[in-house]
Amino acid sequence: MRPFTYERADSVDDAVALHGEQTRYLGGGTNLVxxxxxxxxxxxxxxxxxxLPYDQITVAPDGGLLIGATVRNSDLAVSWSVRQTHPLLSQAVLAGASGQxxxxxxxxxxxxQRTRCSYFQDITKPCNKRDPGSGCPARKGENHNMAIFGHSTACVATHxxxxxxxxxxxDASVHVHSREGKRVLPLSDFYRFPKDDPSRDTVLKPGELITEVEVPPLGMPSSYRKVRERASFAFALVSIAGALKVEDGVVQDCRIALGGVAHKPWRAHRAEEMLRGVAATKENYLxxxxxxxxxxxxxxxxGYKIPLARNLIVRTMLSLGEGA
Amino acid sequence: MDSANTRGGAPPVPVSITLTVNGREHRLDIDTRASLLDVLRERLGLTGAKKGCDHGQCGACTVLLDGRRANSCLALAVANDGAEVTTVEGLAEAAGAAGEGGLSPIQEAFVERDALQCGYCTPGQLCSATGMLAEAAEGWPSFVTEDLAAEPPALDDAEIRERMSGNLCRCGAYVNIVAAVREVGA
Incomplete structure (x- = not known):
């Protein structure tokens, strides 16, 4: 490991002022270290x-959440408010990594956190994300874990x-600070597709610091499912965050996002549009x-990810609809 | 440090930190690159926590960091200045069972249930189980908990397996590990 200096920031202004060219912000370090x-x-x-003083989860009067960026994953997952109002968020966090x-x-x-693409993590291999212009061996190599949506000739990695x-x-948004001030980015615009520059996972500019995540109220049943190569402590082959509101047998509203299929969380807008206003049946989900x-x-x-994703969407919607 | 890549000529950066380990305070001059695991093993001689994978994937390095289970291989020592650490060497004392042959309840159960073969993963299993039982006692759910808005269920085998998935045992002593944890968690 290359030697580095270590600074502890006491305020956001302090943190962004300390950020230089080869600087990384350190959170828990579980990926960075x-x-x-x-x-x-x-x-x-x-x-x-x-x-930094961003270790709280605040519940807004409308039921939305403001989650500080230094909140530990455990504390987010076990928060009583989150479990009651946004159970899919709690489940998604509990589905990730290990207790430690x-x-x-x-x-x-x-x-x-960065992709776990094995080529990205192996510095003896080319990788356009780690070393722009060096190539992407995953495209024609071992790619059973890679993306099925939105990939490019430069990169097929998943988030x-x-x-x-x-x-x-x-529909969360991310609050970020820099020396220029603060801006709020919808999560849908926060992550990038790889296109011809996979070195950038997000639209963050150098030195920008995430301080909070804002989550609007949900108000419908939700859940997170994850399929992986072993029962626990593994990354998703395909996962789904779903929510569904059914009244009188008709879909009033729904949310579907897929994990493990793209360079960013894949919001299934087309499926959602087709489902709003139609009968809550297996046929329509399919x-x-x-x-x-x-x-x-x-x-x-x-290619197995296609039937896997299809089955996950149908199963999740069916099970959420049963509770209606 | 291991696999040192000092190409480019940047010199190591020394820092001073304080750690309270198993109740004893230590003032240490370290390199910023040192993991908590390396400091415990190589500076303090506490070789209970093991370096299995050094990537946070096996759990052999698990300790209690400010009361919570953590992978000490992924924790930079410098970022944990002032922390309280409990390693397997301090589990008995932390459980009020110090003295010759004194064992904490989970250590006792591992011995009784023969919950190990080679023993390499055992210190991590013990620290992880200790932390996990405290989490369960506080009402933390897991991914296999059916209803997150209800009281969490008792620690059945599925709950124990899910909650202990950060600790691998390549001898495959899982059946007896689960039994030992179930006994203490009951």
Whole structure:
């Protein structure tokens, strides 16, 4: 690991002022420290932001949430308010990592964790995300875990966060600070597709710091499901954050976001549009899922993700509809 | 530090930290790159916590960090200045069972149930189980908890397996580990 200086920020102004060219903000470190050990990340300065005053979850009068960026993943998942009003968020966080890692990882760090693409993590291999212009061996190599939506010739990696998939379904937004001030980014615009520059996972500018995540009220049953290669402590092959409101057998509203299928959480807008206002039947769920998956472009080894995603959408909607 | 990549010539950065480990305070001069695990093992001689994968995937390095279970391999020591750490060496004392042959309840149960073979993962299993039982006692749900808005269920085998999934045992002593944890969690 390359030597680095360590600074602890006492305020947001302090943190953004300390940020230089080869600086990384340090949250729980559960991904960053590992990437530094692997040689993927080589910062010369770490600015520890875990003691900034953003460790609270605030419930708004309308039932929305304001989640501080230094809240630990465990504290978010077990929060009584979150469990009652946004259970899919709690479930998504509990679906991620292990008990130990959830105790260490922060909300801001969870959003900014890097892909677990094995080529990205192996510095002896080319990777356009780690080393722009070097190539993408995953495209024709081992790609059973890779994206089926929105990938490019430069990158086929997926975003690893479960929490971000739930936040995408919830229309969350991200509050970020920099020396220029504050801005609020809808989560749907926060993450990027790889296009010709996969080195950037998000639209954040250098030095911008996540301080809070804002989640509007939901007001309908929701859940998070995740399919992986073992029962626990593994990244998603495909996951789904779903919510559904049914009245008199008709879908009033629904949310569907998929994980493990793209460079960012994949909000299934097309399926959602098809479902609003139609009968809450298995046939309609299937039709909507198929329509959504028409735009999928599987690679050599990951065609299985299409029926998997279809079945997850149908199963999740059916089970949410049963509670109506 | 291991796998040191000091190419580029940047010199190591020394820092001073204080750690309270198993009730004893230590003032330490370390390199910013040092993990908590390396400081425990190589500076304090506490070799109970193990370096299995060094990537947060196996749980052999699990300790209690400010009362919560954590992977000490992923924790930078410098970022934990002032922290209170309990390692497997301090579990008995923390449980009020110090003295010769004194064991904490989970240690006792592991011995009784033969919840290990080679023993390499055991210190991490013990610290993780201790932290996990405290989480369950506080009412924390898990991913397999059916209704998050209800009181969490008793620690049945499915709950224990899910909550302990951050600790691998390559000997496959899981059946007896689950039994030991179930006994203490009941």
């Amino acid at each position: 590992d990437l530094m050990r692997l040689g993927v990340e080589q910062p010369d300065r770490l600015v520890d932001v875990t003691r 890692i959830r105790n260490q990882a922060t909300v801001g760090g969870n959003l900014l 690893p966060s479960d929490m971000a998939v739930a936040l995408a379904a919830l 039709r909507a899922a198929d329509a959504e998956l028409e735009s999928a472009h599987p690679l050599r080894e990951n």
